[in-house]
Amino acid sequence: MLILSFRPVHAQRQRQSQTVVVPYDGMTLSYRTTTTRSLAGQESETTDFFTISYHHLLKSMFRVDIRTNSSEEMLELDADTRRYVSERSPGDYIGHWIPTNLHVGDSITLNPSLQYTVHSANDTLRLVDVEGGIGVRAFRLLAGFTITDPLGVKWDVSITRHYEALTGLWIGSVLNATVFFGTLNGTLKQEVVLVGNGIDTDGDSLTDLKELFVTHSNPVLVDTDNDFWNDVLDPLPTNGLIPNTLLVALVLSAAIAVILILKWSGRTGETEVQESQSTTFQ
Numbered sequence: 001m002l003i004l005s006f007r008p009v010h011a012q013r014q015r016q017s018q019t020v021v022v023p024y025d026g027m028t029l030s031y032r033t034t035t036t037r038s039l040a041g042q043e044s045e046t047t048d049f050f051t052i053s054y055h056h057l058l059k060s061m062f063r064v065d066i067r068t069n070s071s072e073e074m075l076e077l078d079a080d081t082r083r084y085v086s087e088r089s090p091g092d093y094i095g096h097w098i099p100t101n102l103h104v105g106d107s108i109t110l111n112p113s114l115q116y117t118v119h120s121a122n123d124t125l126r127l128v129d130v131e132g133g134i135g136v137r138a139f140r141l142l143a144g145f146t147i148t149d150p151l152g153v154k155w156d157v158s159i160t161r162h163y164e165a166l167t168g169l170w171i172g173s174v175l176n177a178t179v180f181f182g183t184l185n186g187t188l189k190q191e192v193v194l195v196g197n198g199i200d201t202d203g204d205s206l207t208d209l210k211e212l213f214v215t216h217s218n219p220v221l222v223d224t225d226n227d228f229w230n231d232v233l234d235p236l237p238t239n240g241l242i243p244n245t246l247l248v249a250l251v252l253s254a255a256i257a258v259i260l261i262l263k264w265s266g267r268t269g270e271t272e273v274q275e276s277q278s279t280t281f282q
Helices: 208-215 244-281
Strands: 002-005 028-039 042-058 061-067 072-078 107-110 114-127 134-148 154-164 170-181 184-195
Touching: 114 154, 114 170, 114 184, 134 208
Parallel strands: none
Antiparallel strands: 002 114, 028 042, 028 184, 042 061, 061 072, 107 114, 114 134, 134 154, 154 170, 170 184
């Protein structure tokens, strides 16, 4: 289930300064597709799953594996531009990972050569994972078109896609289509949702979705910043200086405090001895 709460944004140009580097080598995202068809009073619904995996090849090049229950497709993309370099649709932005410097009113062409318009940069969505889910801020992209296929069937189609605002990763979409064929009318609705289901690939006690969208750590590494702290224990799992620098500072502060206390105690003791000697002399 994907719960959407739309918040209109008026030509905003301010974006969060935080930069989140994705994809991670070996990262896999799972999606659920629910398709509902209605024609001549008959309805049917099917549910399928597919995964998208990212594998680093060389420099900014990644191989993308898209797997369904019955097929597998491998494509290459440039992580710097977020565009395909394979023959399928060279130059198009990939549909599952977009730039994060978009603004309301911008247009972007996604595979397969379909133009979308950014209608919001501040939608609030909740992804179902564990412990009540994960709230994220997202872009909302809209597209619509009408086509007539070779069989003479007319399709009126509208598509809404959502992408998490900091990473640009695809988190869900809804396609609605009305079909006209002679005197018969039908509808098609397809909803795609990123699902977590509590999956924790690296076993660090943080789910993959929480690492991607909350802590912004690597879901396939126990210790993202290589500071010898498990991501679940690390207050800033993407900063290699924390918490070790803080711990060193605390130890040094404690040591300085002990030294000062000992010195103060020594001075106090000397003063008491001097006062005692002075009293005895009198």
